[in-house]
Amino acid sequence: MKTDRRTFLTGAGAMAATAVAGSAHAQDIIRDLILSPKRGSWNDQFDARASEGGKVATNLPIFSPETVSYVEQAISQYMGIQGQGGWPMVPATKKLRLGVVDPDVDMLRRRLMISGDLSSSAGISPAFDSYVDAAVKRFQARHGLPEDGVMGAHTYAAMNVSASVRLGQLETNLVRLRSMSGFLGDRYVMVNIPAAQIEAVENGRVVSRHTAIVGKIDRQTPILNSQINEVIVNPYWNAPESIVRKDIIPLMRKNPNYLKDNFIRILGPGGVEVDPMTIDWNTEEAAKLHFRQDPGKINAMASVKINFPNPHAVYMHDTPQQSLFNNLMRFDSSGCVRVQNVRDLVTWLLRDTPGWDRQRFEQTIKTGESTPVALSTPVPVYFTYISAWSTGDRVVHFRDDIYGRDGVEELMLSSAL
Numbered sequence: 001m002k003t004d005r006r007t008f009l010t011g012a013g014a015m016a017a018t019a020v021a022g023s024a025h026a027q028d029i030i031r032d033l034i035l036s037p038k039r040g041s042w043n044d045q046f047d048a049r050a051s052e053g054g055k056v057a058t059n060l061p062i063f064s065p066e067t068v069s070y071v072e073q074a075i076s077q078y079m080g081i082q083g084q085g086g087w088p089m090v091p092a093t094k095k096l097r098l099g100v101v102d103p104d105v106d107m108l109r110r111r112l113m114i115s116g117d118l119s120s121s122a123g124i125s126p127a128f129d130s131y132v133d134a135a136v137k138r139f140q141a142r143h144g145l146p147e148d149g150v151m152g153a154h155t156y157a158a159m160n161v162s163a164s165v166r167l168g169q170l171e172t173n174l175v176r177l178r179s180m181s182g183f184l185g186d187r188y189v190m191v192n193i194p195a196a197q198i199e200a201v202e203n204g205r206v207v208s209r210h211t212a213i214v215g216k217i218d219r220q221t222p223i224l225n226s227q228i229n230e231v232i233v234n235p236y237w238n239a240p241e242s243i244v245r246k247d248i249i250p251l252m253r254k255n256p257n258y259l260k261d262n263f264i265r266i267l268g269p270g271g272v273e274v275d276p277m278t279i280d281w282n283t284e285e286a287a288k289l290h291f292r293q294d295p296g297k298i299n300a301m302a303s304v305k306i307n308f309p310n311p312h313a314v315y316m317h318d319t320p321q322q323s324l325f326n327n328l329m330r331f332d333s334s335g336c337v338r339v340q341n342v343r344d345l346v347t348w349l350l351r352d353t354p355g356w357d358r359q360r361f362e363q364t365i366k367t368g369e370s371t372p373v374a375l376s377t378p379v380p381v382y383f384t385y386i387s388a389w390s391t392g393d394r395v396v397h398f399r400d401d402i403y404g405r406d407g408v409e410e411l412m413l414s415s416a417l
Helices: 005-021 023-035 045-049 065-083 104-114 130-142 153-159 163-179 241-254 322-326 342-349 358-367
Strands: 187-192 197-202 205-215 224-233 264-267 290-293 304-307 331-333 337-339 371-384 388-392 395-398
Touching (some): 065 395, 205 322, 304 342, 342 358
Parallel strands (some): 205 331
Antiparallel strands (some): 187 197, 205 337, 224 304, 224 371
16 A cells, blocks of 8 residues: 655655764664655656656747747856866666665666756765656656656667767758748648657647657658758558669569559550569569559558658658657658648648548548649648757757757767667
């Protein structure tokens, strides 16, 4: 049965008094306190005050004058941190987590205090208590990592990037943010490539965020500005020549039924369907033909495609592989952007298009018929590359420099793990 808060605090105070009387027993008492099954809940409200900065969650857009101001403040703070010697390296040898008592937690506490994730009032101790747990989760949230409070490989890697490198990352991204801090539209969509995240912004506030899957390192999602002008419900998927060469032809060499199994048709001149058995798949002949996948559940774009003019032939879309959104590293496409909860985003995009409410949209999906819908008012869309930004006092976000655009190899963390 769960111990109430008063009982827990009273017991903790008695143990602390005993610790003062005998320093030789202090470590055992801390360990007993943490591991005790009657210690109460470590997730009580006092953990919410464990950090020295603001809350990580916010509806402030990455592209905003406020963000620029916060990044300027963060640069000043990080210059101060660098001037005082930066922060210590935390030995990346153990899976530290709540309940552990280990000398390395001392260094972890110091590191988290310097970055503002842990209040200095938490003190220095080898105990990984609820304050450290809350601080690690806050650090993970700022770095786009799973907020599990466990010190694993990715958390160690992000934590042990030096303060000077982080300062440089902020300075590099400040230039990018300043270039996009003007008026971008009353409503717009922003795709942040290194964060693999999408913001739908209206009247200067984020109305929804969507996890995204963006391009692989060798098939990068481009930087672009455009306007979303069309949504296609139940789209056909037209395979670009690069995918025909790199993916479809090799797959057909291994499995001659691949196209049939995936409802992909080959269309020749004049739109005449071509029998796959008439093609020599040991050559590149097929790359000259048009490959089109029928609408349906296994269609590469699933229920919907979001179009906007651009020279790269990229677009945003749904996907039948929803499990990919759970991956930490979501750099898995051929350049286009897959959108989690895309139906919510499309409903917002079509809000001002007469006759296209959520109900009609969902009913059209059920028909299985390919239906293009022109937006009555196009919505601006920005594909950008922001790997560091700030949304408040000591709330500084960092992401891996997945495409190497920041110019520092140490920031390409994911490729090194």
